[in-house]
Amino acid sequence: MVERIYLSPPHMSGDEMKRVEEAFASNWIAPLGPHVDAFERETAEFVGVKAALALTSGTAALHLAGELLEVGWGDLALCSSLTFAATVAPFYHKGTECAFVDSEPNSWNMSPQALEMALRDCARVGRLPKAVLLVNLYGQSCDMDPLLALCGRYGVPIIEDAAESLGAAYKGRQTGSFGKFSVLSYNGNKIITTSGGGMLLSDDEEAIVRARFLSTQARDPAPWYQHSVLGWNYRMSNVLAGIGRGQMEHIRERVTARRRVFDRYARELGDIEGVEFMPEPDWSESTRWLTTLTLKKDPSRQESPLSVIERLEKVNIEVRPVWKPMHLQPVFANARYYPHEEGRDVSADLFRRGLCLPSGSGMTEEQQGRVIEAFKDALGR
Ligand SMILES: Cc1ncc(COP(=O)(O)O)c(C=O)c1O
Numbered sequence: 001m002v003e004r005i006y007l008s009p010p011h012m013s014g015d016e017m018k019r020v021e022e023a024f025a026s027n028w029i030a031p032l033g034p035h036v037d038a039f040e041r042e043t044a045e046f047v048g049v050k051a052a053l054a055l056t057s058g059t060a061a062l063h064l065a066g067e068l069l070e071v072g073w074g075d076l077a078l079c080s081s082l083t084f085a086a087t088v089a090p091f092y093h094k095g096t097e098c099a100f101v102d103s104e105p106n107s108w109n110m111s112p113q114a115l116e117m118a119l120r121d122c123a124r125v126g127r128l129p130k131a132v133l134l135v136n137l138y139g140q141s142c143d144m145d146p147l148l149a150l151c152g153r154y155g156v157p158i159i160e161d162a163a164e165s166l167g168a169a170y171k172g173r174q175t176g177s178f179g180k181f182s183v184l185s186y187n188g189n190k191i192i193t194t195s196g197g198g199m200l201l202s203d204d205e206e207a208i209v210r211a212r213f214l215s216t217q218a219r220d221p222a223p224w225y226q227h228s229v230l231g232w233n234y235r236m237s238n239v240l241a242g243i244g245r246g247q248m249e250h251i252r253e254r255v256t257a258r259r260r261v262f263d264r265y266a267r268e269l270g271d272i273e274g275v276e277f278m279p280e281p282d283w284s285e286s287t288r289w290l291t292t293l294t295l296k297k298d299p300s301r302q303e304s305p306l307s308v309i310e311r312l313e314k315v316n317i318e319v320r321p322v323w324k325p326m327h328l329q330p331v332f333a334n335a336r337y338y339p340h341e342e343g344r345d346v347s348a349d350l351f352r353r354g355l356c357l358p359s360g361s362g363m364t365e366e367q368q369g370r371v372i373e374a375f376k377d378a379l380g381r
Pocket of ligand 1: 056057058059060083084086087135161163164184185186187196197198
């Protein structure tokens with residue numbers, strides 16, 4: 001069988017091992033240690049925020065963001081519908097009502113006009129959300145200015161889910177710096193990885209101190225184990241933070257490499273009728289974490305995304321559908337949803353027609369060529 005091409009595999013540089021060896025040599029194996037502190041400092045500096053907290057996952061970071069904003073049982077949160085379930089899972093589990101907001105076609109991220117409708121609707125019934133969850137999908141920022149202005153007008157704090165967008169910028173400013181709290185993920189498929197991990201970011205240093213306390217079992221300052229509140233065990237280990245530091249040294253190269261993969265796909269597949277790549281508005285500097293595209297609007301005139309996935313799977317190439325929006329998930333069958341326009345559901349359309357191509361920063365030219373040929377073949381070109 002020919003070698004498998006994965007969607008977005010880890011890409012190690014070699015520098016990670018040096019950091020891991022440092023951790024072993026100094027016996028900082030137990031949780032926390034100097035790599036954790038340095039990884040937090042270096043990440044905060046890169047993103048441009050005052051404080052960062054390294055955690056076991058992006059999901060844990062989202063959970064803590066919700067805790068800090070006291071989003072709880074019976075509250076309402078508005079969230080981008082087109083996302084991975086982890087964005088909302090911590091809120092769902094707390095008994096928070098999640099209502100969903102559509103994407104706009106220019107960036108595939110939250111539609112400002114749909115958010116406006118949602119907030120107006122919430123204000124009308126006197127129940128504003130406790131938080132708005134903005135998600136930067138596939139390495140691209142949301143259109144922050146109008147979204148921030150709307151949330152500011154209604155006084156609703158933003159949690160920015162930048163799990164997929166480390167290294168991307170909006171009008172020159174790094175994503176992960178726009179939320180009251182922002183979240184990164186170092187899951188194995190992300191642009192850099194610690195094999196699993198996440199980061200909570202904020203300019204509110206005091207809140208991050210509180211999150212640090214909650215993420216280490218909320219131990220009161222007492223000579224015995226005493227708890228005035230209960231917390232979680234969510235901190236990243238020193239060994240994994242060592243991997244993260246080694247990865248972070250190469251973040252710019254990784255962005256360049258992913259954009260280069262995208263450019264080649266766009267060059268060689270861009271003129272196939274019906275194929276459209278995720279747009280990059282002029283305010284966005286996407287990392288192209290995943291190259292994503294849509295097929296024709298009329299499914300009777302082109303292969304469906306699922307048949308393309310099957311065809312590429314036969315030659316051992318991993319291709320995935322675009323996220324299935326939350327408002328179409330059985331678990332959220334009764335949730336409220338605000339489309340981009342009356343009668344126009346952008347995220348549902350992106351899901352029905354969308355595909356993610358292999359986009360790893362370590363992809364060889366030859367691997368890219370294999371994907372291109374197999375994709376053309378699947379579309380009968
Ligand atoms: C948009 C989004 N949010 C949240 C997460 C959760 O991150 P983690 O897997 O680190 O918990 C992910 C990825 O896994 C993601 O893609």
